[in-house]
Amino acid sequence: MSDAPDKKKRSARRQRSIYQVHYSIKRKEEMTARPLAKRPGSPEVTAYHQQVAGHTSSEDTKYLGLLQCSNGTILKPIIKEAQRREVALYARLASATEPDLLELRALVPRYGGTTRYGF
Numbered sequence: 001m002s003d004a005p006d007k008k009k010r011s012a013r014r015q016r017s018i019y020q021v022h023y024s025i026k027r028k029e030e031m032t033a034r035p036l037a038k039r040p041g042s043p044e045v046t047a048y049h050q051q052v053a054g055h056t057s058s059e060d061t062k063y064l065g066l067l068q069c070s071n072g073t074i075l076k077p078i079i080k081e082a083q084r085r086e087v088a089l090y091a092r093l094a095s096a097t098e099p100d101l102l103e104l105r106a107l108v109p110r111y112g113g114t115t116r117y118g119f
Helices: 018-023 081-094 099-105
Strands: 045-047 067-069
Touching (some): 081 099
Antiparallel strands (some): 045 067
């Protein structure tokens, strides 16, 4: 037991950047992810609702999660360097002629290439 008085519990402070502190700039809550621009003649793109094991979108990130075209194709955003290597692997498997890679290709999803969407 201590004879020191109990301290009042304070709520956690929101972290601010030094720029906000120095210039007294208030934090803006703004939407960072914008809807995808639809190309003429391209299929409709919506959020993929049968999502499993991560890759989901959330309100506090810019990540959109997996998407699905109206033609049934699943789109996975490529953001990190590791995902670029994953694309390189799928591209290599798609054009492979070696028996080992042909065997592996039978076990992975069909690769349909990459599509660039801009905002």
